[in-house]
Amino acid sequence: MRTRLQIRTINHYKNRNRDKINHILEFFPTMKFWIGVVSNDHVKIGIKEGFAQFGHGKLSPIKRLGNGDIIIYYSPREEMNVKSLAIKGFTAIGVVEGKIPYNPPGPARVKVKYLKTKKYLHIHDVLDNLTFIKNKKRWGILFRRSLFEINKQDFMLILKNMVDEEIYKQPKMLFSLQDVFLYIELFILAYTIKFFYDVIYLAYFSPLRMIPGPKHFALTKYFVSKKHTNGMRWKWLQYELFPEYGPVVRIAPQAVIIADPDMIKEILVIKDLPKNQKYDQLRTNLSIPTLLTTRDKTFHKKRRQIVAPAFSFKYLNSIEPLIHNCVKPLLIKFDEMVDQNQNIVNIYEMIHYCVLDITGETIFGGSFRFIETGNHPLPHKIFQELRRMIKLGMFPFLKPFIKQDPYILNFMTSLIKNRRQEDPERKDLLGMLLNASERSMSDIELHYQAIEFLIAGSDTSSFSSAMTMIKLIQNPDKLDTLFKEIDESFPEFNIDKLPSHDKLKQLPYLNAVINETLRLHPINYDIGPGRITIEDTIIGDYFFPKGTTLAVNAYRLHHSSKYWGDDVEEFVPERWLNPERIPKDCFLPFSAGTRNCIGQNFAMMVIRIIVATLIQKYKFEDILNQDMDIVHYLTPSLKTKQYNVKIYSRN
Structure with missing residues (x-):
């Protein structure tokens, strides 16, 4: 028919x-x-x-x-x-x-x-x-x-x-309905094959099966990701995982966490393995790479060359008066509270505001004036953004449901717009980024790179500065020792002439206090920088197939009695006065290798000036039984965002 x-x-x-x-x-x-x-x-x-x-x-x-x-x-x-x-x-x-x-x-x-x-x-x-x-x-x-x-x-x-x-x-x-069902069937088939590959091969036949770790963690990365949702995974790593399985632990089908100094050095420095795909999800905008999140070594090298002059010793020396100008409002605020017999201050919050003002003044061309204006939404917005980024890093499929708060982008857009109109020639980090945007960076790249510096720079420096003060206040004998050293170098306090950084960086006990704080409270509490093997690789006594994520844990390294002795959990700045007591390659406060923290000299300068100035001018007294729980998302912070102390004027 x-x-x-x-x-x-x-x-x-x-x-x-x-x-x-x-x-x-x-x-x-x-x-x-x-x-x-x-x-x-x-x-x-x-x-x-x-x-x-x-x-x-x-x-x-x-x-x-x-x-x-x-x-x-x-x-x-x-x-x-x-x-x-x-x-x-x-x-x-x-x-x-x-x-x-x-x-x-x-x-x-x-x-x-x-x-x-x-x-x-x-x-x-x-x-x-x-x-x-x-x-x-x-x-x-x-x-x-x-x-x-x-x-x-x-x-x-x-x-x-x-x-x-x-x-x-x-x-x-x-396409017809027939085609739709066909594609669905093919997708289910492909996913099923991949699932059984992950479960059967990776769990039971992969070379990684020889590495110790919880057996069910070899089946899926869900288990280790789930532990990060409350920001307390670092405690599980430190007090459960490493004590049971040792310094090299398998935590996912293709991921291993490492706390061995020799292996870490080989990963970060000798082999300089590239970052893994997780860093793509940590971008504020997924389509725009930045200095911290890029996995491209060539891009990283070029971007680092653009911003490096803003972190040179020459530039840092030139901005010291700007840092002093941001510390002065903090001193004035504390003086007012002391004069009014309001002796209890949230030292954690006030230092955070001070560092944000320093970041604005020295990097973006003007203080944010957080100390003077009081409560400001930016710190809370930064904390929310860090949580959003880490959730996307763990669960990328949630991107359509976890929307970015436009506040930080709008804040930075307004800041850059005002800067271009007022003082485009000022020689600071934002000025260098603005010049670069005319040559090799688009405006949108400029915005997100600036946001990264705002979040990473202020949050890490403020945490380290605040924790240094808290550890000193909790240990009055160490605080008195540091005061004597500062008082000998700066006998007279003058608010118009704060302690100079050139002298501060020469003070051995001050540097010992800061290093000991960074050992106990590093910026990286959690799993840390993820690197990936681009070919089958042998590191230490272990074989890692191509595509294995190797995560470094500095916190475990810093808290290992094997390297630091029985007093590893105690605050002992004196250990840094004897170089023989410092174990080799076991101190990584700013990571290592080509991807180490570009702002480490800036951070150390800020910590020294804030801590020395406060210790020189005020007496502090601890208030016992406060919540010291620390949460770590992308950076660490006190869970309560609060630590109260009693403050008195030394005069």
Whole structure:
């Protein structure tokens, strides 16, 4: 039984609606195109002048159809021999490639191998829309199979579309419900194969199976990620995981955490392994790499060269007066509280505000004036952004549901706009970024790089400064020792001439106090910088296959009695006065290698000036039984954001 593509003849349309057809004939008197239907392993084609009609009848010479011509064909059913071309219920557009056999007087029959399909259109779409095909000088209109109607407005739209080349260059792909189910089945199959690969091979046959660790953690990375959601995973690592399994532990199907100094040195310095994919998810904007989050070593080198002058010793010496100007409001605030007998201060919060002001003044061209204005939303917004970034790092599929708060971006946009208008020539980090934006950075790259410095710079320096003060206040004997050292170097306190950094960096006990604080409270409490093996690699006594994430844990290294002795958990600055007591390669407060912290000299300068100035001017007394829980998302912080102390003037 012959299957026909039911298209009415042009005479039918002339009789039914002569006016509408005359519009078309007037503009396109010689319009020709080819229509066919799938049958067995051929596409049968009937050709008639004007509109085409399938089936027997008077045919134009078949040689007029040749290589490169376009055929519109319909598949009323799925033919076994032409599945690659024929999809049931679809109209398709094919291009002839090769010779066309001519078998008069019947219709032309194009073999499948001579017909290359370019596009599929579902038949329901064909019923409601006109499709335009352009082949050199030949135009074709694929219209409704049983009825062709057109009004003047639609006809003018046809003319407009026919001269719009883009409609041919980028055709719309439409799929049937059958295709959708097929793709779903393929996705499920692929996911199932991957799942069993992860579970069976990685858990039980991978070379990593020889590395100790919780057995169920080898099945999926979900377990270790889940422990990070409350910011307390570092405690589990320190007090449960490492004590049970040792310094090298498998924590996921393709991830190992390491707290061995020799292996860490080989990972970060000797081999300088690249960062893993997790850093892509830590970007404030996923499509824009920054100095901290980029995995591209070439990009990192170029970006670091741009900003390095802002962290040089020469530049740091030049900004010391700016740091002093930001510390003075803190002193004035404390003086006011002492004068009013308000002796209890939140030392953690006040130092955080002070460091934010220093960051604004020295890096972005102006103090944020947090100390003077009091409560400000920015610190809380930074904390929220850190939590958002770490959640995306753990669960990237949550990106559509965890929206970025526009506050920080708007804050930075306003800051940069004002800076460009007021003082574009100022030599600070923002000025260098602005100059770079004119050469090699777009405005949006500038914004997100600046946001990274704001978050990373202020949060880490403020935490270290605050924890140094807290450890001293909790240990009055150490505080008194430090005061004596500072008092000997700076006998007179003068608010207009605060302790100079050139002298402060020479004070051994001050540096010992800071180093001991950084040992006990490093910036990296948690799993730490993830590096990835780009080939099968042997590090220490372990074999790591290509694609293994190697995470470094500085906190465990800093708290290991094997390297630091039995007093490892005690605050003992004196250990730093004897170089022989410091274990080699076991102190990593700012990481190591080419990806170490670019702002470490800036951070040390800020800590020295804040701590020395406060110790010189005030007496502090601890308030017992306060919550000292520390949470670590991207950086560490006190869970309560609060540590209260009693303050008195030394005068």
